[in-house]
């Protein structure tokens with residue numbers, strides 16, 4: 160069964176002239192981590208909120224776990240769980256309060272709620288802070304409280320809208336490993352992110368959206384093939400120029416003192432020799448998702464991303 | 468049968484848990500906040516009793532009780548819009564098995580909890596000032612009716628308070644319409660005849676009349692307890708229906 164089946168979905172917010180989502184159709188298989196990747200304002204949250212029955216579409220249909228979001232929201236609401244974008248735990252309540260009571264509200268017995276709360280808090284390394292009011296937790300810990308609430312609920316489909324925004328690297332990895340473990344149990348995840356590494360790390364399938372439209376979709380391997388070349392070589396622009404590199408592949412000026420050549424292994428080797436002979440600094444790496452994104456959307460996902 | 472009772476109990480358990488989390492747990496960590504909510508309904512009561520030399524105590528008590536309940540309903544609306552915009556809590560609840568009415572009930576119960584000290588004191592005044600022990604059931608029914616309808620109204624209004632900027636204006640406006648202008652703190656006789664249909668259309672007029680009646684104040688000939696009940700029940704049903712269908716749960 161499909162976790163999500165969206166057909167010609169359009170969302171035009173009241174008072175807005177340009178649709179936030181424009182005739183989007185997409186299918187999400189169950190048991191996978193499915194990622195919406197796009198810049199700020201691309202329409203990711205809009206799509207997630209419609210699937211999670213929090214927002215009505217202007218037109219089109221969406222089925223979630225086989226149920227229609229407009230006619231059968233009750234069925235869907237029993238089976239899903241969300242981490243909303245920019246959510247916050249209640250200031251005076253502790254991580255334990257949040258997860259334990261939320262599980263009971265969702266219908267778990269006290270005993271089960273207690274067990275699940277403990278294991279989830281341990282998994283996300285919140286256990287030692289379980290009795291600390293949220294207002295005394297770091298931003299990363301706060302965000303993890305929301306992730307813990309959503310994940311502990313054992314839903315069929317989990318919506319994670321930019322779940323690691325503002326997290327420190329260690330917390331991000333904890334959330335990532337919790338997501339991977341969750342996936343292992345056969346449940347589905349709809350993730351949105353504007354972090355490339357996160358998308359690469361977690362996704363079984365990626366949909367790139369921009370300005371409310373789907374630009375490309377596929378597995379990471381499939382998306383990499385969008386660029387005809389498979390290697391990229393960055394060479395110091397100081398001592399060579401675009402024209403002399405053109406024979407090796409397609410060249411872009413990154414604007415950071417480096418020229419980037421998209422090319423193949425054999426030419427990458429020649430380019431390296433070229434650079435060594437002229438004593439220029441250079442750097443060879445496989446084509447990444449970042450490159451694909453720039454190639455497709457025409458600009459980096461975050462300003463300055465090319466300059467890393 | 469077991470299924471049936473399970474299904475009917477679930478929303479109640481959910482509502483109590485929501486009230487426990489947002490009310491009791493919160494209070495346990497911020498006990499001081501109770502003092503403020505407990506004291507505020509007594510300010511007008513104090514002023515009215517002092518300036519009337521105690522003559523006006525029945526109206527002051529009835530009015531303060533009704534106004535406090537209106538306040539809890541409006542505070543609920545404010546809480547709901549705050550939870551929605553600041554914490555995104557409502558997004559979490561919408562995408563869960565909790566129904567909007569259960570959510571409202573839970574938060575309304577927690578509001579009631581904050582108001583409990585003041586309500587108990589004011590209700591005791593009503594008992595002592597004439598209602599007696601026998602009047603307690605009617606007193607509680609009146610309190611619950613007006614609390615229920617004001618909470619539903621608060622929930623309905625919350626979707627119109629989303630832009631926090633004008634929330635306080637909406638609240639003070641509704642407060643004036645429901646608790647200040649109509650005969651909540653004063654006798655209906657003072658209202659000019661032409662305006663009487665208007666004030667009898669408001670649930671707070673009847674709530675106050677019921678309390679005045681309980682304390683032995685004379686009530687107008689055209690009014691009866693049954694009338695008062697009927698109007699309040701109608702408002703309760705009306706506001707709950709409005710909250711259920713028109714309050715923002717799924718956004719458009």
Ligand SMILES: Nc1ncnc2c1ncn2[C@@H]1O[C@H](COP(=O)(O)OP(=O)(O)O)[C@@H](O)[C@H]1O
Pocket residue numbers: 172173175178179197198199200201202203204205206
């Ligand atoms: N409630 C709203 N009213 C009007 N416009 C909105 C609303 N929410 C989002 N938008 C607009 O819709 C577009 C998509 O937003 P969003 O779905 O939040 O994107 P993303 O999550 O990818 O950053 C943006 O242009 C945004 O400004």
Ligand SMILES: [Mg+2]
Pocket residue numbers: 200203204205244320321
């Ligand atoms: Mg977003």
